[in-house]
Amino acid sequence: MAQVSDVSIANQGFSAFRTELNNILAAFNTQHSGSSAPASLAAGSMWLDTSGGATSHILKFYDGTHHITFATINTTANTIDFSDSSITLTDDSVTLAKMASGTDGNIISYDASGNPVAVATGSAGQVLTSAGAGAPPTFATATVPDNAITLAKMASGTDGNIISYDASGNPVAIATGSSGEVLTSAGAGAPPTFSTISSGGTYSLHAVADYVETDGYTTTASSNNFTCSDQSCTLTSTGTSDVFIIHASLNGYSDADGNGYGLYMVHSDASDFSSGTATTLQTGRYGQGLMNQAYKNTTGLAKLTGLAAGAWYFRLYAMIQRPSAGTISLNVDAYATSGSVKHGVVVQQYKVN
Numbered sequence: 041m042a043q044v045s046d047v048s049i050a051n052q053g054f055s056a057f058r059t060e061l062n063n064i065l066a067a068f069n070t071q072h073s074g075s076s077a078p079a080s081l082a083a084g085s086m087w088l089d090t091s092g093g094a095t096s097h098i099l100k101f102y103d104g105t106h107h108i109t110f111a112t113i114n115t116t117a118n119t120i121d122f123s124d125s126s127i128t129l130t131d132d133s134v135t136l137a138k139m140a141s142g143t144d145g146n147i148i149s150y151d152a153s154g155n156p157v158a159v160a161t162g163s164a165g166q167v168l169t170s171a172g173a174g175a176p177p178t179f180a181t182a183t184v185p186d187n188a189i190t191l192a193k194m195a196s197g198t199d200g201n202i203i204s205y206d207a208s209g210n211p212v213a214i215a216t217g218s219s220g221e222v223l224t225s226a227g228a229g230a231p232p233t234f235s236t237i238s239s240g241g242t243y244s245l246h247a248v249a250d251y252v253e254t255d256g257y258t259t260t261a262s263s264n265n266f267t268c269s270d271q272s273c274t275l276t277s278t279g280t281s282d283v284f285i286i287h288a289s290l291n292g293y294s295d296a297d298g299n300g301y302g303l304y305m306v307h308s309d310a311s312d313f314s315s316g317t318a319t320t321l322q323t324g325r326y327g328q329g330l331m332n333q334a335y336k337n338t339t340g341l342a343k344l345t346g347l348a349a350g351a352w353y354f355r356l357y358a359m360i361q362r363p364s365a366g367t368i369s370l371n372v373d374a375y376a377t378s379g380s381v382k383h384g385v386v387v388q389q390y391k392v393n
Contacts, residue, residue, distance in 0.1 A: 042073070045079045198215075246389045263360045272355040276351050288384070292335070299368055303339075307353065335372075
């Protein structure tokens, strides 16, 4: 390290000349290094300020008035920090190899301050979605805005089909149906279907069932449901809109005055009438009064609706009033012209058109 007071060589003898020249060359060779500015500086000169020690040598530029810091040199770390410096990159000069490593799938955006930031990769199937001004975008699950699906966006389908939903909530196509059919609800759990419209409350005879009891029955006790037959007839309902018309006839006889009997008709979904039994028709214990040694006949008519689809069974019982004496006999009129008069049941089933 060396400094000189000036870099001008005076006229002198050879030995003195050589000494002064070597001193000047030494100053140049060490960048005029020293703890203070050398006296030999002129505008445009550079010198090395060593006052900061090995970690902070300062290379300075002298403009004739000021000593401007150009760079700081750390000879311990072997680094140079340029002061007030910037690097200008030419267009297309930054290749992928020059970029620092990042997380796979991240993309580069800018935050509200204009600083570059990494946008997180997101999950499979998500799309890059703008967050608007002031925030970088993010990956998010794609959504369709309300009122965005126009007819042009919908896939082609079969002419006349309409869209409904199945029991799982998935969209399904309702088959077109035939000309004149109307869309009819199937109730909860199923999509509607096209079907023929009802003709407006008219019915047609669908089926008829009947039975005749020929065995006689006797009793000496009052009862609301005396068994006077082990037979029954059955029809199959096609739905709750079916209408059943029930006709019943029953003959009675008493060997004492003051007794009476009536009709008690039931229907059931069990063939042995052990469950699901309900009253169809009843006329009361004195529906028909009985005199001593007299045959009587009583009849009844009932309309029944609301039977669920499936088999239904019909049977006629008797209601008995026997207050004090005598035996009451049923189904035993010797003068009756037909068995259906003694004990007969006819059930007619009508379906809506």
